Amino acid sequence: MSEASQEAPRAPRRGPAPRPPAGPPGSAAGADVFVNMRTDFRAQLRRCQRLLAPGARPEIRLHGLGLAVTRAINLALQLQAAAPGALRLHASTSTVALPGPGAGPGALARARHNSAIHIRVCRHGPRP
Structure with missing residues (x-):
């Protein structure tokens, strides 16, 4: 047997990262922050502080999907x-419907569902 046939099969390459869902109608551009688990927490916190300055x-508006729900709350x-x-x-x-494996025509018929949280963070003045 050759050395090439003894190698373990490689996992298929992942496609491009999923895009965040479209924001709710009427939301201002740049006012929505999609929280994820890949970006450093401190960087996400600084970005939100800069937006609320x-x-x-x-x-x-903070949006967390799946595993990022707890991070959005935090x-x-x-x-x-x-x-x-x-x-x-x-x-x-x-609950957000996500396309199932092999996303193509009719993918929502085999959709999977994931929990999501949407947190509106509003600045207000001190009460008199």
Whole structure:
């Protein structure tokens, strides 16, 4: 037998990374942050802080899908702890249909479902 036939078969290459789902209608461009497990947590936290800085956006939306649900919650709580009394959180959960294996025509017929969280982080002034 040759050496080539003794090698273990390689796993198929992964395709391109999935794109985040389209934002809700009426959302401002750049105000949606899609939390994932690949990007460093501190980098995601700095990005959210920069978006919420005074003079920037009054609110952002954090979206976490699957394993990133807990990270999105942690991110929102860290933002709130860093600015006591200045931020409000509004959370909602959903189930998202994802295309199944072999995504092609009719892929939603074999869709799998995943949990998602959407957290609106709003800046507000101190109460009188």
